[in-house]
Amino acid sequence: MRIREFGDDPEVAVVAGIHGDEPCGPGAVESLLADPPAFGRPVKFVVANEAALERGVRYLDEDLNRAFPGDAEAESHERRLAARLLTELDGCTTLALHSTQSYAGPFALVDTVNPATAELCAELPVDAVVETDAYAGGRLIDYPRTVEVECGLQWSETAVANGRGLVTAFLEATGVLPSEGQGSDNVPVFRLTNRVPKAPATNHEVFVDNFERVEPGVPFASADGEDRVAEEPFYPILMSADGYEDVFGYAGERVGRLADVATRADRGVSATDARQDVPANHR
Template identity: 40%
Template sequence: MFDQDVAPDVVEFGPGDANLAVVCNIHGDEPTGARAIHRLLKQLPEFERAVKFIVANPPASISHRRFLDVDMNRVFPGDPESDDREQRLAAQLVTETAGCDTISLHTTHATHEPVAFVSEGHPRSLELVSQLPIAYVINETPVIDSSFSSTGQIVSIEVGKVEHPNSIAKAEMLIRAFLTNEGALSGKPPMHAPVTKYFDIYDEVEKPSGDRYELLARNFERVEAGEAYAKSRNGYLLAEEPFVPVLMSQSGYDGIFGYRGRKVGESVEDAKEAWLDEEK
């Protein structure tokens, strides 16, 4: 099989051994993170600590496809001996970011505002995300298996909508905030979201096949039992129980609108109590 020697693209800037990483293009059809990194590096910043910048899935990025063999963000920690390119790339990315405080940049169809995902059981990830200007933080562990965030101190960020020009600026701002917080760049302390809200997701919201839907629910605004959250020419879809919509969109996923969530609090202490205590 060709591309047996495929590997993530890694460049490193700054003095010392790198224990910070900025990752983009786990999905090859999401170029926003790479463009934001390019904009940052084009300004020739002076790094005070070593940082790795990593294009995770070069072959899919060149092809502008989400993936070539399997969805890379559902196969971590990967398999270096697999015939699937994304399995091999996932294994290499885990090795490359081992011990690194890491942010991973994505885009979405659901919202213009940045949204962060972390995995419960990684307190360092919560500390990292609590210092970033992000209004919504989601624990993905109950629903999403084998994501990159599950492998360590990693914050995965949906920086904005796919291919939207403002998403690049938001991604660059978040990279700067992360690197400033961690002492890799000098400058003013980054701004913060007025209030950061923390959520669990606990189920998928299925999208019945064979029809086109208009989404009525708004992300992160509670849907009550009996309330319509989507409609089609054949009628309305009604909530059987209350839930908070998370990353719901009309076209972002095949087979689902997004996720059912519940709010756990408005502080990192609330999130730690809800998520980390469950691991005991």
């Protein structure tokens, strides 16, 4: 694990390289720190799974982003690393950088939208915010004041460029850099509702676009030519042919815009209850 700190006792952190086959995060951090700006408050930058990055693989023993809180005495490299990383991030507001095979634009993921995560996400240049809630077991976003961002398509230079913009916006939102105030709380918020399993096959295909509503009866994916057809409306999220071994991705529902969902969260209204305020043709 590689760490660069600027100032004493940082309470803001950027984490890259949780997955070794997602080099956009380390690339974005390295680009920024090649000529570091003047930071207005202490901050740290962490490149987490250096061993996996060197090999260009997602992980060595197990997925680091399913291994939290970890165990300092574990045999697994990632489980030990998870424990070290949480120690480094203790008390920090954290941005974690990722990439995906499912969507070319940047979007954010949080455990739940609350006033703190909404304030951060509103300052990020993202197309959407996704609540993972019960589907986030063992992930870094289980922990308070943490936002994950998918920077773009895995291995792409565009994802590196997006990552640099996301890091800069996050540092502005947390007062590390001067803010230009270009954020928006009008982005749509989605909530994961189900995993979408895929059968073992030689060839998988996905026919639909992420964050675009799929109507009942519409074929949305196939395994060796056998179509999967939507039984009820849903929004595809993190859905791709080859991104995961045993699932195409997730089905989700749209729960509103960031500003509205954050307001409801501040009043103690759950995402499920908030969904009732979304017109049926937008769910």
